[in-house]
Amino acid sequence: MIELKEVSRVYDLDATPVHALRGIDLKVMSGEYIAIMGTSGSGKSTLMHILGCLDRPSSGKYSLNGEQVQNYSQDELAAIRNKTIGFVFQQFNLLPRMTALDNVMLPLIYARGSVRASKEEQLPRAQNALRLVGLGDRMNHRPNQLSGGQQQRVSIARALVNNPKILLADEPTGALDSQTSKEIMTLLEELFTQGITVILVTHDNDIASYARRVVRLKDGVIISDSLNNR
Amino acid sequence: MIELKEVSRVYDLDATPVHALRGIDLKVMSGEYIAIMGTSGSGKSTLMHILGCLDRPSSGKYSLNGEQVQNYSQDELAAIRNKTIGFVFQQFNLLPRMTALDNVMLPLIYARGSVRASKEEQLPRAQNALRLVGLGDRMNHRPNQLSGGQQQRVSIARALVNNPKILLADEPTGALDSQTSKEIMTLLEELFTQGITVILVTHDNDIASYARRVVRLKDGVIISDSLNNR
Ligand SMILES: Nc1ncnc2c1ncn2[C@@H]1O[C@H](COP(=O)(O)OP(=O)(O)OP(=O)(O)O)[C@@H](O)[C@H]1O
Ligand SMILES: Nc1ncnc2c1ncn2[C@@H]1O[C@H](COP(=O)(O)OP(=O)(O)OP(=O)(O)O)[C@@H](O)[C@H]1O
Numbered sequence: 001m002i003e004l005k006e007v008s009r010v011y012d013l014d015a016t017p018v019h020a021l022r023g024i025d026l027k028v029m030s031g032e033y034i035a036i037m038g039t040s041g042s043g044k045s046t047l048m049h050i051l052g053c054l055d056r057p058s059s060g061k062y063s064l065n066g067e068q069v070q071n072y073s074q075d076e077l078a079a080i081r082n083k084t085i086g087f088v089f090q091q092f093n094l095l096p097r098m099t100a101l102d103n104v105m106l107p108l109i110y111a112r113g114s115v116r117a118s119k120e121e122q123l124p125r126a127q128n129a130l131r132l133v134g135l136g137d138r139m140n141h142r143p144n145q146l147s148g149g150q151q152q153r154v155s156i157a158r159a160l161v162n163n164p165k166i167l168l169a170d171e172p173t174g175a176l177d178s179q180t181s182k183e184i185m186t187l188l189e190e191l192f193t194q195g196i197t198v199i200l201v202t203h204d205n206d207i208a209s210y211a212r213r214v215v216r217l218k219d220g221v222i223i224s225d226s227l228n229n230r
Numbered sequence: 231m232i233e234l235k236e237v238s239r240v241y242d243l244d245a246t247p248v249h250a251l252r253g254i255d256l257k258v259m260s261g262e263y264i265a266i267m268g269t270s271g272s273g274k275s276t277l278m279h280i281l282g283c284l285d286r287p288s289s290g291k292y293s294l295n296g297e298q299v300q301n302y303s304q305d306e307l308a309a310i311r312n313k314t315i316g317f318v319f320q321q322f323n324l325l326p327r328m329t330a331l332d333n334v335m336l337p338l339i340y341a342r343g344s345v346r347a348s349k350e351e352q353l354p355r356a357q358n359a360l361r362l363v364g365l366g367d368r369m370n371h372r373p374n375q376l377s378g379g380q381q382q383r384v385s386i387a388r389a390l391v392n393n394p395k396i397l398l399a400d401e402p403t404g405a406l407d408s409q410t411s412k413e414i415m416t417l418l419e420e421l422f423t424q425g426i427t428v429i430l431v432t433h434d435n436d437i438a439s440y441a442r443r444v445v446r447l448k449d450g451v452i453i454s455d456s457l458n459n460r
């Protein structure tokens with residue numbers, strides 16, 4: 001359902017281009033659970049942004065559920081994202097002037113078509129998502145009134161609220177203590193059991209061990225891709 | 231050299247006040263190496279901001295090198311910070327429109343008195359700090375042209391550039407893979423050997439094991455404070 005073929009991404013920065021991804025081949029079946037690992041700067045977030053239709057490759061092909069999306073317009077990509085993909089950003093990307101609840105409501109408000117929840121359904125859905133990540137008592141706090149790990153969890157709740165078929169999570173437990181991390185990983189395991197495709201970036205081996213397959217990046221290249229011996 | 235007595239911090243948020251810290255007693259001698267741990271939302275960053283003179287307690291006393299700073303003005307606190315303290319923020323707090331190098335130059339430009347480096351010294355110092363954290367080839371990138379772990383390392387370089395006597399690091403390896411984490415922890419170990427007081431927040435037991443003493447927070451209270459059996 002996800003296939004990257006010879007995908008490269010070059011950032012053109014003044015004189016020195018940065019080859020963030022080089023000739024990536026990656027196939028992901030529906031319902032898989034994959035951990036992406038690699039050193040700082042190896043290209044993990046760049047890969048996640050392309051997978052999440054937030055960025056286009058410089059070259060190569062991206063086939064998502066049968067559609068060749070590498071040349072889609074911004075609007076076409078936005079439609080796919082809203083309908084199919086939940087994205088947890090490495091740096092959360094919360095809107096600073098809105099409360100946790102408002103931030104989680106946004107994807108519900110923007111949804112179109114069959115994914116869209118009715119007006120009466122939207123608020124309870126957002127509230128439930130926040131309770132699921134342990135923030136039932138923080139709904140009216142704005143991001144700067146939340147701890148780092150609480151902001152991260154708002155970002156996770158927001159990614160789940162449209163019931164996406166693909167969850168892309170860039171270091172979803174980076175700011176969490178081990179107890180709270182376990183709660184989040186139990187939630188992701190539950191989603192995986194329901195058939196959702198889960199792709200997460202982590203630098204933590206304990207977190208990676210929850211996945212069924214591990215892909216390792218180094219300098220923009222996949223250096224290994226194998227099943228997790230759990 | 232650092233002494234908190236009965237320090238509390240309450241955030242007044244509409245109806246429900248949040249008691250982020252409650253009656254904290256903490257003594258830190260010059261040259262100690264301490265890890266602060268605890269669950270998400272337990273008060274670690276709040277404690278670090280008070281220690282770093284970025285915030286005042288709601289009640290209680292803070293004695294820093296013999297001065298009672300809990301009632302100092304913003305300017306007086308800023309002067310202490312610039313002269314004595316290096317702070318690595320949990321969310322980096324880099325200025326988005328400046329390059330990595332400009333960000334690291336800022337504390338050098340703002341330094342006053344004996345800490346201040348001469349104009350010719352400032353640029354090489356900033357460049358060295360960036361090389362120390364492995365970013366010699368990323369000096370002219372702006373934050374959104376850097377990976378998460380690279381931004382974190384710019385924040386670390388910036389905290390070190392005025393040769394502070396106290397380094398406060400709020401999850402300094404949260405966005406780093408294990409290899410890069412080791413490099414940063416080796417750097418912190420080196421600073422500790424030079425006599426700098428190091429206080430770091432981490433939720434990672436491997437990182438905490440580098441410290442000589444571990445303080446654990448839960449719901450704004452210190453629940454344990456003991457030497458690390460290394
Ligand atoms: N400005 C604020 N207004 C209201 N509540 C706040 C504010 N800042 C923090 N809080 C609350 O205070 C508590 C402690 O926050 P703090 O950032 O110190 O936690 P932490 O231990 O650093 O957590 P984490 O590990 O997630 O970073 C949290 O429950 C948070 O919601
Ligand atoms: N907009 C940009 N312009 C130039 N270079 C960029 C840009 N964005 C990222 N880079 C560079 O591309 C490389 C890959 O970045 P990416 O964010 O994908 O790394 P990462 O594997 O997610 O790292 P981390 O583990 O630190 O988050 C890095 O070396 C980074 O400096």
Ligand SMILES: [Mg+2]
Nearest residue numbers: 045090377378
């Ligand atoms: Mg990244």
Ligand SMILES: [Mg+2]
Nearest residue numbers: 147148275320
């Ligand atoms: Mg914190």
